[in-house]
Amino acid sequence: MKGCGNTLPAYCLILSSFHSFLLSSLKSNASLNSQPTNPMKKLLTITVALFLSVNFLFGQNEKYTAAMTEAVKDFSVSENKEPNQAEWQALANRFERIATAEPKEWLPRYYATYAYSTLAFFGKNITEKDQMVDKAEALLKEAFAIAGENSELMLLDAQVHQARMLADPQSRYQSEGPLFEASLKKAEALGPDNPRVYLMKGSNLYYTPEQFGGGKKVAKPILEKAVEKFATFRAAGLLFPNWGQGQAGYMLAQASK
Amino acid sequence: MKNILVLILLLGSAPLSAQTLLSGQVADRKGNALPGANVLLKGTYDGATSDTLGRFSFVTFGKDSASLQVSYVGYESFERRFVLRGKPQTFTVRLEESASELNTVVITAGSFEASDEKRMTMLKPLDIVTTAGGGADITAVMQLLPGAQRVGEQSGLFVRGGSGQESKVVIDGMIVQNPFFSAVPDVQQRGRFNPFMFKGTAFSTGGYSAQYGQALSSILSLSTSDYASNNGLGVSLNLANAGLNYDLADEKQSLSVVGYYGNLKPLFALVKQNVEWTREPEFTGSSLTYRLKTSKTGLLKAYGMYSNSRLGMITQAPLDDETRTGIKLSNCNAFTTSTYTDSFAEGKWRLLSGFSYSYNRDETTFDGSNFGGSDERIQGRAVITRVFEKNNTLLFGTEVHRINLKTAFNDQGYALHDNYAAVFAETEIYLSRKLAGRVGLRSEYSSRLNRFNLAPRLSFAYKTGEHSQVSLAAGRFYQNPDYRYLYKNPDLNFERADHLILNYQRIKDKRTFRIEGFYKNYAQLVREFTGQPGSLPRFDANPYRFPWGQTNNGGNGYAQGFDVFWRDQQTIKNFDYWITYSYVDTKRLFEQFQQAATPTFVSNHNASLITKKWFEKITTSANFTYSYTSGRPYYNPNRGDGPNDNFLADRTPPVHNLSFSASKIMTIKNNFTILYLTVDNLLNTRNVFTYRYTPDGQTRYAVGPQSYRSFFVGMQIMLSKKATVISSDL
Numbered sequence: 001m002k003g004c005g006n007t008l009p010a011y012c013l014i015l016s017s018f019h020s021f022l023l024s025s026l027k028s029n030a031s032l033n034s035q036p037t038n039p040m041k042k043l044l045t046i047t048v049a050l051f052l053s054v055n056f057l058f059g060q061n062e063k064y065t066a067a068m069t070e071a072v073k074d075f076s077v078s079e080n081k082e083p084n085q086a087e088w089q090a091l092a093n094r095f096e097r098i099a100t101a102e103p104k105e106w107l108p109r110y111y112a113t114y115a116y117s118t119l120a121f122f123g124k125n126i127t128e129k130d131q132m133v134d135k136a137e138a139l140l141k142e143a144f145a146i147a148g149e150n151s152e153l154m155l156l157d158a159q160v161h162q163a164r165m166l167a168d169p170q171s172r173y174q175s176e177g178p179l180f181e182a183s184l185k186k187a188e189a190l191g192p193d194n195p196r197v198y199l200m201k202g203s204n205l206y207y208t209p210e211q212f213g214g215g216k217k218v219a220k221p222i223l224e225k226a227v228e229k230f231a232t233f234r235a236a237g238l239l240f241p242n243w244g245q246g247q248a249g250y251m252l253a254q255a256s257k
Numbered sequence: 258m259k260n261i262l263v264l265i266l267l268l269g270s271a272p273l274s275a276q277t278l279l280s281g282q283v284a285d286r287k288g289n290a291l292p293g294a295n296v297l298l299k300g301t302y303d304g305a306t307s308d309t310l311g312r313f314s315f316v317t318f319g320k321d322s323a324s325l326q327v328s329y330v331g332y333e334s335f336e337r338r339f340v341l342r343g344k345p346q347t348f349t350v351r352l353e354e355s356a357s358e359l360n361t362v363v364i365t366a367g368s369f370e371a372s373d374e375k376r377m378t379m380l381k382p383l384d385i386v387t388t389a390g391g392g393a394d395i396t397a398v399m400q401l402l403p404g405a406q407r408v409g410e411q412s413g414l415f416v417r418g419g420s421g422q423e424s425k426v427v428i429d430g431m432i433v434q435n436p437f438f439s440a441v442p443d444v445q446q447r448g449r450f451n452p453f454m455f456k457g458t459a460f461s462t463g464g465y466s467a468q469y470g471q472a473l474s475s476i477l478s479l480s481t482s483d484y485a486s487n488n489g490l491g492v493s494l495n496l497a498n499a500g501l502n503y504d505l506a507d508e509k510q511s512l513s514v515v516g517y518y519g520n521l522k523p524l525f526a527l528v529k530q531n532v533e534w535t536r537e538p539e540f541t542g543s544s545l546t547y548r549l550k551t552s553k554t555g556l557l558k559a560y561g562m563y564s565n566s567r568l569g570m571i572t573q574a575p576l577d578d579e580t581r582t583g584i585k586l587s588n589c590n591a592f593t594t595s596t597y598t599d600s601f602a603e604g605k606w607r608l609l610s611g612f613s614y615s616y617n618r619d620e621t622t623f624d625g626s627n628f629g630g631s632d633e634r635i636q637g638r639a640v641i642t643r644v645f646e647k648n649n650t651l652l653f654g655t656e657v658h659r660i661n662l663k664t665a666f667n668d669q670g671y672a673l674h675d676n677y678a679a680v681f682a683e684t685e686i687y688l689s690r691k692l693a694g695r696v697g698l699r700s701e702y703s704s705r706l707n708r709f710n711l712a713p714r715l716s717f718a719y720k721t722g723e724h725s726q727v728s729l730a731a732g733r734f735y736q737n738p739d740y741r742y743l744y745k746n747p748d749l750n751f752e753r754a755d756h757l758i759l760n761y762q763r764i765k766d767k768r769t770f771r772i773e774g775f776y777k778n779y780a781q782l783v784r785e786f787t788g789q790p791g792s793l794p795r796f797d798a799n800p801y802r803f804p805w806g807q808t809n810n811g812g813n814g815y816a817q818g819f820d821v822f823w824r825d826q827q828t829i830k831n832f833d834y835w836i837t838y839s840y841v842d843t844k845r846l847f848e849q850f851q852q853a854a855t856p857t858f859v860s861n862h863n864a865s866l867i868t869k870k871w872f873e874k875i876t877t878s879a880n881f882t883y884s885y886t887s888g889r890p891y892y893n894p895n896r897g898d899g900p901n902d903n904f905l906a907d908r909t910p911p912v913h914n915l916s917f918s919a920s921k922i923m924t925i926k927n928n929f930t931i932l933y934l935t936v937d938n939l940l941n942t943r944n945v946f947t948y949r950y951t952p953d954g955q956t957r958y959a960v961g962p963q964s965y966r967s968f969f970v971g972m973q974i975m976l977s978k979k980a981t982v983i984s985s986d987l
Binding site: 063086089090092093096098100125135211212213 | 292293294295297299300301302303304305306309326328330331357359456482483484506508876922923924927929
């Protein structure tokens, strides 16, 4: 035993990685349709002229909505089951293509970031995982620049920090953990009725070992709140984030066992 | 009407231009298919994802000039302009890999890094804390790494045949004047710093960068962490001390405060001591760490620590009451360091600036005679780095120190001051992804010596394969002679060492192999002549003597050898082990030596085996360390010390040590708790570090460890109620 000074040996544990998605709850998205009506001849000419000019102006917007609707539909399908790398890469690519064509829209970037943070789990080593998280971060930065800070983006920010940490949990626990917490806190402050906030809190607690203050018992009340909020939540628009109800239900069932 | 309707339908829904089929294949430079690549036509929604064979095809309604863009994570983006002619077109796309840690070479010769941030490192900071036998003391664990030697009864880092003076500890770039607790005879002191303060540890065993100097053998570079956790109050309790720590953090700033009181009396009552204590060590201390994010890129860190301690012991040669001496030591130490780092022009320029002040006072008496002293060091440092593309860098820096030393020897007082300054420049160039070079130049000035020096440094690394590389380092290193010599002789020159180091390493799938060979040439070492007129000089083996003889820089020496490191974290689940072996052959002519000989702190063979296993179900980690140190030379007065006698020819027996440590994580009443236990020298081996002789030269006695088999237990509790992500920071 050597002469003593500040003897404080210390410890840090591996966080068990999580993210198992299961089971179904398909969401159907209504598709937009418009039908020209059949007026009298004069009205027809005027309407045709208007229709052609307006079609030109909103043609781009329709294209955006159509493409996003399809992509978000496929996103919901993928999000409700066990993640498949090829599927998520294809989704990430689709959203990124839309994002590149529409520099003023934050939603395609939102979904692309989500896709890349999911793809990080498939990385074979720390460097590959980090490369995916780098991509997610870059897209998220663009989204923030367009939309500013809102509850969904802050939640996504927390998710990206989590992916960063899980690439090398033992070492990054100390640095990424507090950043994850801070973003989650802000997401709740900006959107206290956002059900995904409670889903993320609850699932994080569910997978945190009991010795660290987590576990099923602690997670259950939070997951119950998530399920409640999902039941009453109305998204701001058809393309806005609306995922996670299935996950929350499943996880609550697991936590109640 | 019908016709108009048809026209409307045609105009409204049909595109005005024809559709074109675009297809092709995406592959890397060697032709291997890249599935999942994103292929798109710039400015449109048209595109596709490449399939498992790298093939893609999609239809576009665009016209005229277009740009095909292909991107794939980990590779450089591809863009090609072309013209849409209405006919189908195929493309063969070849993507270039982006530079990453996996495919880019890293300069590693002479350096062993434990870092969270860099990938090609051998250890993580966590490894330091969990190594058995280390006692969570950084330098104790560094002694288990290749290149380091274990000298059981002395404090400091002994590297590749160099003495403890030849290694410096540096925190955030600045030299630490008193990294260890104050020395008392034959009791090895531990480092003053808590390993969890640091995000990275770089242990250089030679050939280090031009940014550092004043160490002939090695630099232990510690980097403090940039973040603090928001943990609230923590309590630490063990057989040696009781402490409190409080952490507070928000987005912009953080504050950590630590306070502790220690008394080794209870521990020494339980663990039999080989030292006769008149007053068991008692100590108190406190520290404060403050971090502030001044901007998106700027970070200010300030650390301050104050501690004091008291102890009393008796030393004597066995069976010789005449040599019985009572030693009393009362120490106080204050240390503060602050750094400011920032980057400008989007990372093109980086600034690191630091300031540090330390004051250490030892009130030491040997039988009432004053043998104490004080050290004071003030230093400032600034480094500016220009970052070019492809990670090439050029840096310039300077450091200025003022050192005030006072010492007393048998009531005689000495004092000296030194103004030390250095400037350095270094560039790191990646000639290709596979070949990197670092060239630097350092110049130093010491006012006490009133001399300048110029030291070039050079290192290269070449990536021989996907997982392996070869690295070389060479350079000249200067150091002020031991200040004890400078009290009497201000005309001395810098001591010098030239290094040449070559290493090969391979890291694949969590298995690491590394072999490194070195040659060091020493020059201008201080020699002391203790001959009196009319009689031959007699070697005085007392390691605590005050050098009173004539001195000059006429000494020289060499050190050569190699070390091997193997680590495997993969083969057995949750089991991590590493093996190191170091060989050194060294002789030098220095100090009182009248002929070149292997110094007494050198052991030719050092080997260690470290194992760690994590038991998931009981959240417990159990670690073993076995270390072997071959015999060291010791002075035998019966042999004589002239050039033809067998000076320092005797060797002590080898030293074996098997130690064990375990830690368990649990919650007590919702409070996160860690319990730990260590047993050192499990086999109760009666180790001998060196031999001394009684003044009459007749009886030899052994100098060994402070205690043989010893144990230590403790716990750390977090009183914070935070339920979400918790980081344990002790």
